[in-house]
């Protein structure tokens with residue numbers, strides 16, 4: 205349906221507006237936004253600001269009042285809505301699994317609608333269950349009620365991915381899980397997206413989740429007006445205004461350190477030093493900082509050489525005192 209089949213395609217929203225009948229003001233008012241191909245863009249904003257409405261206009265579960273939507277260059281409003289939805293993965297917090305169908309049947313739903321042969325669907329179900337870390341032989345024949353909340357959400361994500369759509373819309377897909385399961389699902393999902401490079405719009409209330417998963421974050425005000433749209437590190441480094449700063453909270457520097465890896469930092473000496481605390485190359489600078497603080501030292505060693513506290517502060521453009529005293 206879209207130009208490239210399974211890898212992400214660009215999404216363009218142009219002056220998109222939704223005015224629900226009988227409401228005094230539009231729920232979404234004149235939103236223009238470009239979502240680059242293969243990126244994960246997170247919508248963050250207060251309850252009722254129009255995140256879900258904006259998302260549902262993209263797969264036409266809600267019809268826009270005015271404006272344009274293009275996916276991979278194609279005008280979505282000119283397409284058949286059912287046909288469109290078969291090519292846009294959709295995962296929501298309430299999961300929406302069919303209770304009287306098995307896990308395999310739930311995941312195979314869209315491929316079946318698309319007329320895939322049974323053997324190909326079965327193969328895809330196995331592959332997806334493995335992808336979301338559910339052992340196929342244990343889970344494929346269970347019913348949703350026989351799964352934990354986190355397992356159901358994984359099946360929801362697998363189902364959204366089933367037909368390998370270039371675009372995925374995800375509305376708080378990990379919302380109903382406890383913090384540990386949620387973190388686990390986020391990590392798995394981040395790993396998956398690195399391989400898949402779908403174009404994903406992801407709605408969340410949780411700014412930490414937005415930073416962790418987003419290539420870009422759109423911070424929305426009421427009626428989906430865009431307060432800031434940029435990469436997590438750019439937003440953390442320079443929030444556009446007090447409204448954006450209020451989402452970030454007090455510890456912007458620590459959050460920025462969490463986004464950078466040890467491997468990104470210039471080394472003070474090019475050889476590892478076995479006498480210093482050791483940090484892995486793929487650890488975050490926040491982990492490196494924690495290690496230095498735990499050992500009461502201003503340096504640690506990675507496989508590529510010795511890192512200093514001063515270099516760490518310089519990486520986030522912060523005076524040393526800010527990171528150590530001001531934020532911990």
Ligand SMILES: Nc1ncnc2c1ncn2[C@@H]1O[C@H](COP(=O)(O)OP(=O)(O)OP(=O)(O)O)[C@@H](O)[C@H]1O
Pocket residue numbers: 224225227231249250251252253254255256257258
């Ligand atoms: N079907 C509808 N009819 C009338 N008003 C609606 C309808 N759906 C949503 N709204 C209103 O539109 C506004 C935006 O709702 P929406 O669900 O898009 O917000 P949201 O940012 O996703 O909120 P939340 O974070 O609480 O899920 C709200 O004021 C809501 O009451």
